[in-house]
Amino acid sequence: xxxxxxxxxxxxxxxxxCAFLVVANPFxxxxxxxxxxxxxxxxxxxxxxxxxxxxxLAAVQVLVYAGAVMVLFLFVIMLLDxxxxxxxxxxxxxxxxxxxxxxxxxxIAFRAIATSGVGxxxxxxxxxxxxxLGRLLFKDYLLPFEIVxxxxxVAMVGAILLSKKDIK
Amino acid sequence: xxxxxxxFGAVLTMFAYAVLxxxxxxxxxxxxxxxxxTAPPLALKIxxxxxxxxxxxxxxxxxxxxxxxxxxxxxxNYVRKAYFWLAPAISMVPAFLVLAVVPFGSKxxxxxxxxxxxxxxxxxxxxxxxxxxxxVVLAGYASNSKYPFLGGIRSSAQMISYEIAMGMSxxxxxxxxxxxxxxxxxxxxxxxxxxxxYSPISFVIFLIAAxxxxxxxxxxxxxSETELIGGYHTEYSSMKFALFFMGEYAAMIxxxxxxxxxxxxxxxxxxxSEPASSIAVGLLHIGIFVAKLLxxxxxxxxxxxxxxxxxxxxxxxxxxxxxxxxxxxNILVTAVVxxxxxxxx
Numbered sequence: 001x002x003x004x005x006x007x008x009x010x011x012x013x014x015x016x017x018c019a020f021l022v023v024a025n026p027f028x029x030x031x032x033x034x035x036x037x038x039x040x041x042x043x044x045x046x047x048x049x050x051x052x053x054x055x056x057l058a059a060v061q062v063l064v065y066a067g068a069v070m071v072l073f074l075f076v077i078m079l080l081d082x083x084x085x086x087x088x089x090x091x092x093x094x095x096x097x098x099x100x101x102x103x104x105x106x107x108i109a110f111r112a113i114a115t116s117g118v119g120x121x122x123x124x125x126x127x128x129x130x131x132x133l134g135r136l137l138f139k140d141y142l143l144p145f146e147i148v149x150x151x152x153x154v155a156m157v158g159a160i161l162l163s164k165k166d167i168k
Numbered sequence: 169x170x171x172x173x174x175x176f177g178a179v180l181t182m183f184a185y186a187v188l189x190x191x192x193x194x195x196x197x198x199x200x201x202x203x204x205x206t207a208p209p210l211a212l213k214i215x216x217x218x219x220x221x222x223x224x225x226x227x228x229x230x231x232x233x234x235x236x237x238x239x240x241x242x243x244x245n246y247v248r249k250a251y252f253w254l255a256p257a258i259s260m261v262p263a264f265l266v267l268a269v270v271p272f273g274s275k276x277x278x279x280x281x282x283x284x285x286x287x288x289x290x291x292x293x294x295x296x297x298x299x300x301x302x303x304v305v306l307a308g309y310a311s312n313s314k315y316p317f318l319g320g321i322r323s324s325a326q327m328i329s330y331e332i333a334m335g336m337s338x339x340x341x342x343x344x345x346x347x348x349x350x351x352x353x354x355x356x357x358x359x360x361x362x363x364x365x366y367s368p369i370s371f372v373i374f375l376i377a378a379x380x381x382x383x384x385x386x387x388x389x390x391x392s393e394t395e396l397i398g399g400y401h402t403e404y405s406s407m408k409f410a411l412f413f414m415g416e417y418a419a420m421i422x423x424x425x426x427x428x429x430x431x432x433x434x435x436x437x438x439x440x441s442e443p444a445s446s447i448a449v450g451l452l453h454i455g456i457f458v459a460k461l462l463x464x465x466x467x468x469x470x471x472x473x474x475x476x477x478x479x480x481x482x483x484x485x486x487x488x489x490x491x492x493x494x495x496x497x498n499i500l501v502t503a504v505v506x507x508x509x510x511x512x513x
Binding site: 032036039055056059060062063066067068071072074075078079129130 | 251286287288291292294295296297298299301302305306308309317320321324325327328331335348
């Protein structure tokens with residue numbers, strides 16, 4: 001096994017483990033701990049990007065998600081309520097629907113993986129190069145890129161509108 | 169590997185003597201003498217030199233370091249233990265990681281003097297800098313008492329605000345240079361002149377944002393002594409406190425290194441910009457870089473003792489309503505000028 005493979009399994013395992021601990025930490029239900037595990041999960045995902053030679057994506061992943069979004073999350077968690085969430089009691093309905101939906105999704109995913117052969121891997125199009133990525137985004141994929149920006153703008157305006165109490 | 173050890177050692181030494189410089193310069197500004205008593209027993213036996221070094225306070229950092237190690241490490245029993253231990257470590261690491269991509273010299277022999285020559289150098293730097301806030305926020309949260317908590321909240325808001333201005337202030341540089349790699353930025357500056365001449369507004373924004381990002385006065389609201397009793401590190405003592413202290417100075421060193429690299433030509437001087445062919449010139453280049461870096465460190469210290477602290481709403485107002493629009497306008501103007509120029513035959 002090449003060193004890249006070892007790193008891949010390491011980062012993948014870390015990503016999954018940390019993501020699991022975000023939502024279902026058996027030791028504590030502290031929201032700040034969840035947020036910190038989400039940060040770890042994001043950083044290990046950046047490691048996966050590095051293994052794919054997508055350095056730009058890796059850097060932006062850390063910069064935007066770990067550095068900005070999660071800091072805001074922490075900020076909000078700390079401002080709102082710092083008490084540990086009490087363990088939730090389980091309702092039969094919730095458990096049944098939860099198991100059913102997870103089972104269905106798992107079945108779909110399993111079938112999709114089983115029926116499609118494993119590809120040989122694509123040639124990376126924008127390997128590492130920021131210049132190439134910029135060209136792709138602003139020439140070939142300009143319309144989707146702009147639409148996503150407008151979507152973000154709409155979300156932002158919506159959030160401001162909802163948080164303002166007295167609108168004339 | 170040697171480079172890693174070398175840079176780490178250099179930064180630790182620089183940290184120790186930056187603290188001394190801080191104390192000496194503050195003393196001069198306030199008309200005092202500063203530390204001039206500490207000396208190990210045998211040092212005074214050296215004729216003349218011993219007493220001179222003592223009056224300069226050269227041995228003071230040793231005493232300070234020893235004190236940090238030997239003091240009782242007190243952990244209040246109401247803190248959240250895991251985060252209380254984690255926070256000082258987290259506050260230290262990012263500044264050191266930033267220094268890994270800064271080219272601090274041209275060449276020694278055949279070895280380029282940069283630890284990791286990343287293609288996305290600048291993005292990496294900003295990514296790592298943005299992680300620095302976790303140390304402070306977690307410290308505020310872990311301490312589980314009011315003053316550190318307020319310090320943590322303040323710092324997260326402050327760092328998010330100024331990171332945006334800081335990130336946008338360097339965009340014009342990369343529009344001009346056309347590369348994100350810090351070594352290429354230096355090569356470009358060696359050819360065309362320092363970037364501060366091309367984009368002075370960027371430099372002003374970056375400099376002020378750097379003060380805010382490193383929690384230095386006039387923006388040290390997270391730790392303002394008068395109202396928050398030290399802010400996020402109120403509950404910390406001994407070595408854990410020393411780690412926060414070191415984190416702050418390492419961040420200052422990292423910010424100075426970034427400014428030298430981005431705006432002041434890195435290790436180059438006019439006439440000395442060719443990559444070194446001999447060991448002597450290589451060492452000279454490292455010396456030039458360190459000299460520029462120290463100049464910025466002195467600026468950081470000088471400003472701290474000359475200016476009063478901002479009020480929190482003034483800080484936010486300055487960040488969001490002055491610097492971010494200014495940085496955006498700067499990007500736009502630079503882009504238009506570059507476009508007009510490229511349109512000419």
